[in-house]
Amino acid sequence: MSHDTHTEPDCGRLIHFTESLMATCLGVMAVAVFINVVLRYGFGSGVAASEELSRLLFVWLVFIGATAAYPAGEHMAFTSLVGLLQDKPALFRAMSLFIRLLVLLACALLGWGAWQQVVVGMDSHSVVLGYPAALLPLPAMLCAIAIGVMALMEIIQRKPLCLGHGAEVE
Numbered sequence: 001m002s003h004d005t006h007t008e009p010d011c012g013r014l015i016h017f018t019e020s021l022m023a024t025c026l027g028v029m030a031v032a033v034f035i036n037v038v039l040r041y042g043f044g045s046g047v048a049a050s051e052e053l054s055r056l057l058f059v060w061l062v063f064i065g066a067t068a069a070y071p072a073g074e075h076m077a078f079t080s081l082v083g084l085l086q087d088k089p090a091l092f093r094a095m096s097l098f099i100r101l102l103v104l105l106a107c108a109l110l111g112w113g114a115w116q117q118v119v120v121g122m123d124s125h126s127v128v129l130g131y132p133a134a135l136l137p138l139p140a141m142l143c144a145i146a147i148g149v150m151a152l153m154e155i156i157q158r159k160p161l162c163l164g165h166g167a168e169v170e
Contacts, residue, residue, distance in 0.1 A: 018068040025061040029054045052128045056135060063139035067146045073162050082161060096161040103151040111144030 036050035069075050082099070085092040114137045121133035 015068065018064055022061055022064050022068070025057040025064070029057045029061070048128045052126055056126075056129075056131065059136055060139045063143040067143045070147045070150055079161070092160060093158070096159075097155060099161060100151045100155050104148055104155075107144040107148035107151065111141050111148065114138070114141035114144060 032047070032050040032053050036046045040046040066075075082092070082095050085095055117137035118134045118141055121135070121137060124133040125131065126133060
């Protein structure tokens with residue numbers, strides 16, 4: 001993950017922590033799948049927990065990455081139309097507010113749906129490892145809360161949209 005100038009300088013530890021957490025998830029997934037492949041093709045048996053563990057870690061990896069990508073401005077963005085408003089400051093500020101309100105709405109919907117799935121999953125457990133099924137939708141809820149808080153802070157700070165994220169504009 002590249003560090004962007006749009007992230008706060010005092011967030012260095014948090015960025016390092018999230019990157020380490022993502023690397024750990026990816027590393028454990030890779031080892032579990034590799035061992036399972038070797039056992040299946042080499043010895044005709046595998047580790048049943050490998051698939052379940054990999055699925056759980058992949059879900060957490062995706063949502064940790066999504067949360068870490070938001071403040072760095074690394075989410076997919078269609079900035080061509082909004083970029084046309086840069087020379088009209090009032091319209092650009094209004095559009096920035098509107099887009100952040102849409103982000104908050106999306107976070108509320110995702111968070112509410114994930115919370116409902118967490119509640120449903122509290123009473124059931126995974127088949128092989130036996131972890132609570134609530135651990136699968138939990139990262140979606142935490143991601144929605146984190147991104148929602150960041151978007152709300154950007155609204156409060158009246159931070160304009162950053163259009164110079166370095167991605168190709170199509």
